[in-house]
């Protein structure tokens with residue numbers, strides 16, 4: 142694939158960053174990370190004009206790349222510091238994965254749809270991003286790599302999976318949309334001790350559903 146990130150694309154990206162700031166995103170590390178990731182590489186090249194708009198966008202297999210504001214907001218809430226070990230659930234296009242890597246994290250990312258997993262596993266390394274890709278069911282997490290300093294769920298769950306809470310380090314943070322199929326609340330959980338978890342609600346959001354099992358075609 143021919144990947145061009147010229148003045149036109151960079152200009153659109155600058156405008157996206159300005160819109161995020163106007164919409165209240167003030168986290169400099171997040172804005173800086175998002176200004177570095179060529180978002181249009183994650184979207185079909187015929188649709189490049191849509192890459193930097195404020196909408197989620199189809200990426201195949203009935204899934205979407207989250208809209209820029211959602212990526213910025215989740216990246217802010219997760220409060221990532223360089224060197225932290227992060228588990229991302231829902232690789233999708235791989236865009237959020239790239240942002241986490243730009244924030245200096247070691248990233249494990251899980252996807253349940255084979256086609257998306259394969260696409261992201263090819264694209265990200267071509268761009269110089271090397272997370273650890275896992276094909277599997279995010280409900281299981283990655284027990285062999287736990288504990289994680291941060292867990293970011295990018296699909297809407299009906300409840301908070303116990304398995305994932307147990308894979309969070311003490312002092313660790315999980316951000317997860319929780320609700321029904323059409324609307325969720327953005328929830329941030331902090332593991333206060335081995336047995337105590339705090340929970341904060343950051344308002345309405347809408348993600349594709351967090352589904353059980355894997356899809357191989």
Ligand code: SAH
Pocket residue numbers: 204205206207230231232233234235236237238251252253254257277278279280295296349350351352353354
């Ligand atoms: N972070 C992605 C958002 C993709 S949408 C991006 O920036 O593009 C959410 C993704 O979660 C979809 O790709 C969907 O297939 C995936 N997903 C849903 N349930 C899952 C599960 N149980 N395990 C892993 N991935 C899951």
